[in-house]
Amino acid sequence: MAKVPRSVATVLSTVVLIGKVVGMGVFVLTDVTTSWGGLYRVAAMGMAGICVALAFVAYRHPAPVVYVVAAVSSGITALVLITGFEPSTRLFGLSEVALLAIAASDMARKEKPAGATAGVAAAAFGIAMVGLRFAYVESIIVLWLVLAIAVSMGVLVRWAERNREITEDVTRREERLAIARELHDGIAHHVTGIVVQAQAALATGGDDPARLRTALESIEKSGSATMASMRRLVDALRSEDAPLAPVAGVEDLEDLIEEARRGGLRVEADIDPGVVTPAIAPSVYRIVQEALTNVRRHGRGVT
Template sequence: MTSRRGLLDALLGAVLAVTLLGTAVALAGSWGGTSWLLDLVIGVTVGVLALRRHRHPAAYAVAGSAVALAGIVAARLTHLPHEPGPATVLALAVLVTSAIRWERPHQNELRVGGLPRAAVAAGCGLVVVVVAGLCTRPYGSGLDVITVLAALGWLTAVAAGLGLRLRDAQRRAALDEVRRDERLDLARELHDLAAHHLTGLVLKAQAARVVARQDASRVDDELAGIETSGADALTAMRRVVGLLRDSSEDGAPTLPGPPSPAELIRNFTARPGAPEVRATLGPFAPASDDRELPPAVRSTVYRIVQEGLTNVLRHASQARTVDIAVHRSDDELTVTIADDGPARSYRSGYGLIGMAERVHALGGRLEAGPRPGGGWAITAAIRVVP
């Protein structure tokens, strides 16, 4: 995101520089003298504000409008070429677009009768258009080209800002839906987790009563076992509830567990024309016992394999092989899914976002992207803690 923003800003700076230079040359040839100087100063000032708009877009839009208004008044009083110039109009359009897209109203703005900052920024841009039109009226009976240019710039900025704001809102809604689905899964699985541990505690308590009648000396051992099981249950449930409470870090441990990744692979390879799957499943291999892994880890590994294979079906139908590897090293479990299909950036979708939520919630890290030799790879490292 940062590199893309820097590239766009560099492009904007280059366009502004070329526009300012072209306008200066045109004004020097038609008006002569230093008639181009005011347009250059105003254009550079508003352009710098446009390039630095990211931190406070609405404030910079208002400041840019104020500078443009000052340029219009100065040009009118000194009989210089009409303002705002093309570069100023472009910079103001960028400022208004950014303000409308990014600014959100404070919680008390509407309650106390204040206007959202985005509306203030757009209103200031409209004031520039109106003042530019009023100041050019004495020079002609119709609309001046500068007024038309400023009006078109403002209308384009408002339309672009509203469109981008709507797109961002739709994306946030989609992300919220992904996170909500993950949280619903977590809530259901929390029920399973609680039922599992509570059932174990009840059975141990019943066994302790029987032991107490037969051999009172063994009661302490039975109570110690109940205490240990209760502590384990509280630790597991506290962790799951913590993930459920934090909407930005959702996870979903499953108990007694989802189907094995091996079952996913069997279903995947059973499809007609499916690529070959070469799997090294480590603790999830058929001959191994994955119950020593925490439920959250088992569930997350299953979801990673599921999402990886789904990505292959959707975006890499030309892939010939898929490599799946699960390795455990001390307190970390590494899952890698790689294919040799075409590497496409659009593979990063909402399913991958939901998967990343689970991995990050477990204190792990996830990387997904094209492979150097071609294809696509997903790699997740998950901390294994009881």
């Protein structure tokens, strides 16, 4: 029961185990007369010893001990009933029902279908054995209903955890795609511009100081834009709510085209913001941005 709080599992296991130790001690000290004679006392003392050992183990490893406690305590109940001892209260055995229901619920949540089915079947059998002492079929049915509710809760938790894992996986995929898109459309675009402008400055800057200055200014602006994109990317990785990049629209195309012109491209544009709807404006911006990036990378003398 990995997700059951340590304190809850420890207290639950320890209380039931101590109760069994006390019960076995009472049976031995009161010299219960049974057909098993001395063997019964030996078995009772052995069970008490096992319970004491498990109580110590439960403090360090509460999860698996709950299963063992359910099995051992049910065994004690079976031993008492087989030997003919009749407890003075009909509540005897209900602690085992509770533990078996908890164990079955946890197995339905964590185990593979085959293991969960086997565990639930074993719990159902153990609960039926406890129910037999009530001598009414209705009692067994009621106890099985308790088991069914516990198992259903385990299955529901399992489905909820699975749905959460699927949602988290989809979210991670979307985040990776958004980061890749930011790297490709934003940072790669600016870096390409820097490379092209630097190459142009090296080729012609020595003969034309004014053009060299213009190229260096453009490189500075592209570098600043790249740093801004990197900061947005880092902030988005640090904070779940931070956007990777502001949503660009048609009104931002002028700046994009002007940046391309500073890099040496001859660009002619006829932009009518009223034609493009806000829904598709970001896509239009990305298409133009990608086109200008490809021209810088691969084109020669293209306008």
